[in-house]
Amino acid sequence: IESDYSDEYSDEEFTPTVKRKKNDFRIPAWATTPELLRGLESQSRVNPDRIFGKVRPIRVNEIFNRREDADTRRRPRNSSMIWEGNDALTADDELEYIRRMGFDQ
Numbered sequence: 001i002e003s004d005y006s007d008e009y010s011d012e013e014f015t016p017t018v019k020r021k022k023n024d025f026r027i028p029a030w031a032t033t034p035e036l037l038r039g040l041e042s043q044s045r046v047n048p049d050r051i052f053g054k055v056r057p058i059r060v061n062e063i064f065n066r067r068e069d070a071d072t073r074r075r076p077r078n079s080s081m082i083w084e085g086n087d088a089l090t091a092d093d094e095l096e097y098i099r100r101m102g103f104d105q
Contacts, residue, residue: 047103057084 030036049055 045102045104047098047101
C-alpha cells in the first residue's frame with residue numbers, strides 16, 4: 001500500500017539495527033578464491049623496496065621547517081634518533097632482514 005509518506009520515509013529508518021558481536025565478520029566469497037590466495041601468497045615474498053625504493057632518512061628539521069643551527073625548544077635527542085655512522089644498518093643487517101621476512105632476492 002502506497003502512502004503519502006512513502007517518498008519521505010524509508011523502511012530502513014524504522015528497522016531496528018542488529019548489533020553484531022565484535023568478531024562477527026563474514027569474509028566475502030571473493031576474498032577466499034584460490035586465485036586470490038595464490039596471488040597474495042606470491043606477493044608476500046616480494047621485497048617492498050623493489051617496488052617503492054628504499055626509505056630515505058627522515059630529516060626532522062626539513063619536516064618542521066627548522067634550520068640546523070636554529071635555537072629550538074625541543075629537547076636534545078640521544079643517539080637513538082641518529083641512524084648514521086656507527087648506528088647505521090649494515091648491508092648484512094639488511095640482508096638478514098630480507099631473509100627473515102622471506103622476501104625473494
